[in-house]
Amino acid sequence: MGKRIIIQPVSRIEGHAKVTIQLDDLGNVADTRVNVVELRGFEKFCIGRPVEELPRIVTSICGVCPWSHHLASAKANDAVFGVTIPPAGKKLRDLCNSIAYTEEHILHFFFLSGPDFVMGPDADYSVRNVIGIAQANPEIGKKVVRNRHLGTQMLDIISGKSIHPVTAVPGGFSKPLTQKERDKVLPMAEEVLEFAKFSIAFAKENIFPKYLDTVKVLGVFNSGFMGTVSEDGALNVYDGKLRLMKPDGSFTDFAYDSYTDFIAERVEEWSYLKFPYAKSWGEGFSMDVDNPKGIYRTNSLARINVADKMATPLAQKEFEEFRAKFGRPAQLTLLYHWARLIELLYNAEHAVELLNDPEITSRETRVPVTPRAARGVGCVEAPRGTLIHDYETDDKGLITNLNLIVGTTHNNAPINMSVNQAAKLLIKDGKYDQGILNRVEMAIRAYDPCLSCATHNLDGRLPVRIDIVDSEGILINTIQN
Amino acid sequence: MDYLEKEILVLGCGNILFGDDGFGSEVIQYLQKNYNVPSNVYVDDAGLSVRTILFNIVLSEKKPRKIIIVDAVDLGKPAGSTFHLDVDEMPEIKCDDFSMHQVPTSNLLKELKNFCKVDVKIIASQVQYIPEEVSLGLSNVMRDSIPSACEMILKEMSPL
Structure with missing residues (x-):
């Protein structure tokens, strides 16, 4: 039986x-x-609402990555209104996104996945948790709190609100960064960068070597991958083009707003959550582990796989080491953790880079917008995968249609x-x-x-x-x- | 503001997209608009992100003396009634909101109370209805209970 x-x-x-x-x-x-x-009901709830309200409303969808929703929604608004935002506005959004990434990736590596590796998968549940890891490694616990808190402080200074952000608006960023604020935030970002360097060095020395045997077998199957890259092929978590890679490593690049030509969403009767798949491959959909069809993955490992390079020097060095060890595309599922730490380093470097850019304190951070009937697609790489917001409006700027594909759904x-x-x-x-x-x-x-x-x-x-x-x-x- | 530097934290919890579940957020907004909050108190509409704040406090060396959580619950009481709730009385339905899924038989509020010796107070209000689909706005009885919830918070803010 x-x-x-x-x-x-x-x-x-x-x-x-x-x-x-x-x-x-x-x-x-x-x-x-x-x-x-x-x-349930979010799409219906949004119909008839002014599209410019969406960047504030969507932060209530998720208490974990509100910044990703906020920014994807603001980008969809830009597209609906047909505007190009000023460079400083774009850089401030990009900066907030990278800071939010560092908070999320630190949390995940050290406290959500960390207990499995630091305490061991067979350790008793009473110690294989956040408290256990903090007691076993009190200094790391302190550093994690310190660096996550720095992230919160930086976002508070830059945007006024870290939890329910409101500053990414249609046409740009509503709050310019003053020189004084920049000078306050920069040392914080530099401290987070130091912790990012420590984190990947710590993991490579103390964690990954011990679990390579597990990495090689657990949850493994071959799939395609999707993520965002810049025009030059570098990993980009805020803006660029989508790259859809087949399991053999060949890939196609496309603009966000044509995602429906490449991706379809399948419904299974046993799950409320949809199953996106690569319809452009023309092979249909199958979750047969030995012979998958149309299956692609997103999130950190996917982004590292689809990227040709990293845009910052220290992350590039780690990227080269990773690719030399595991090839392209790397298929081992637990390598998501390693890829996540390369991304932590990239985002920490990128934040420092942006804060050192003189344009970041420009007062020109937004342009005016005028309602019109249009479709607009906004996309960012949320820490957990590609996040797509697709809006349609009438001539008064009221929502007539809406589709969201969140990172985890991919x-x-x-x-x-x-x-x-x-x-x-x-x-x-x-x-x-x-x-x-x-x-x-x-x-x-x-x-x-x-x-x-x-x-x-x-x-x-x-x-x-x-x-x-x-x-x-x-x-x-x-x-x- | 830096919540790790404050003596008392007041955190409103819940999701404004689901009717009465947004009670905590609405109370915080009312409190900030209508009352003068002492400088030793941090007040925030934590919404769905309360776990992030509690997580940092659990692991931090600096901790507030008191944390006041404002939230909606469904305990079968008269709709709109507002009352104190002990951490151990939190229904399972709500415990999950205060867990990062780290601690199998507990949650972050219990950690703070039992192991970190923070005085945790929960001010709860009985919901009339929480919709299954997204729907904005509190029921009238919940809205009417906001001022009394604020008065209860103010009493908790009083010095030792």
Whole structure:
């Protein structure tokens, strides 16, 4: 009689997910599914609203990466209004984006994924968590808090509000940066850069070598990748063109507003979240781990794979080392963590670079806009993947149509596939324990999924609960932390 | 402002996109508009980002003496009634809002109270209805309870 294992919710991801592992009569994995609950009614809520309200409204979608939504929405507004924003406005948005990245990547590496590596995947749950890692490494804990807090302070100074930002407006940035503010922020950014250097050196010396065997097997499958690059092919997290790479490394570049020519969104009856896939490859959609079709990934590893180079010197050095070790495209799922640290370094360098740019304190940060009937697509690389805001307005500037594809949604199929691969690899003959189930979760955490954008759960829950039910639906065992 | 430097933090929580769930945010906006907040108090509409702030405080050497959380709950009380709630009385439905999914049997508020010895106060108001789809704005009874929630916050701000 087949069994079903349910992990709900998956711990240490932003938002909530439920993993169902269906075993066959022999106790081997027959199928797996990762479910999330989608935020409902947002599109309908936006219809008829003035498009310029959207950059402020969308920050309430997600408490984790409000800056990404804020900026993607502001860029979609620019496109709707048909304006080119002043260089200083663009640089201030770019600066805020990079600072927000450093906060997010530090949090993820040290405290969301870190416990798996620092404490070990088999360590007891009571210590394999944020408190455990802080107690085991108090100096690192202090540095993490210090540097994340510096990020918050910098965003407060630059934009006035770090949590619910309002300064990216249609046509630019509403608050010019004064020379005095720049002088206050620059040393903070330099301190974060020092921590970014420490972080990647620490990981390369103490973390990655110990887990290379796990990296080589867990959650692994071959896919394509998508991310944003500048015109010269350098990784860019604020602006550029989208690059869609096939598993063989060949790629196509396209403008944001033609994304519907390259990507389609598939609906599966068992999931609220859509499954984007590369329709331009003409092979359809399949999540068969051994023979995937139309599957591409986003987020840090994807961005590193699609980029020809990095735009800052220290990140470029790390990029070259990474590519020499793992090739292009690198397919090992846990390499998302390594790629994330290269991005941390890039964004820290980029923030310092922007603050040293004399144009950053220009008073010319925005241009006026006039409502019109138009379609506008705004896109940024959110820490968790490509974020697309697609708006249409009438001649009064009121929203008539809206589509959002959030970063984690692009990775919906890949997350399902990595869980499937990991479960099949680890669960044999019906034997599993907490360590094995945590390794299955690790395959998900590599993607740093943020399901908050797509989730508004009202049901109560325990942090992790595994229900084992037989094929008749009768509960035969429960494991909880 | 630097919340790690303040003696008392007042944090409004919830999602304004889901009707009465936005109570905490609305209270903070009312408080900032209608009251003079002492200089030793940090007041913020934390919205959905409260975990970020609590996470930093849990790990920080500097901690506030008191944290006042303002939030909407559904405990079957009369809609719009406003009351104090102990951290341990937080319904599971809400505990998740205060967890980074780091601590399996606890959450950041409990960490702050039990291990960091911060005085955690929760001022909660009973929702009338939380919509399943995005819908802006509080119900009338929740809106009417905002001033009394502010008075409760002010009492908590009083010196030791």
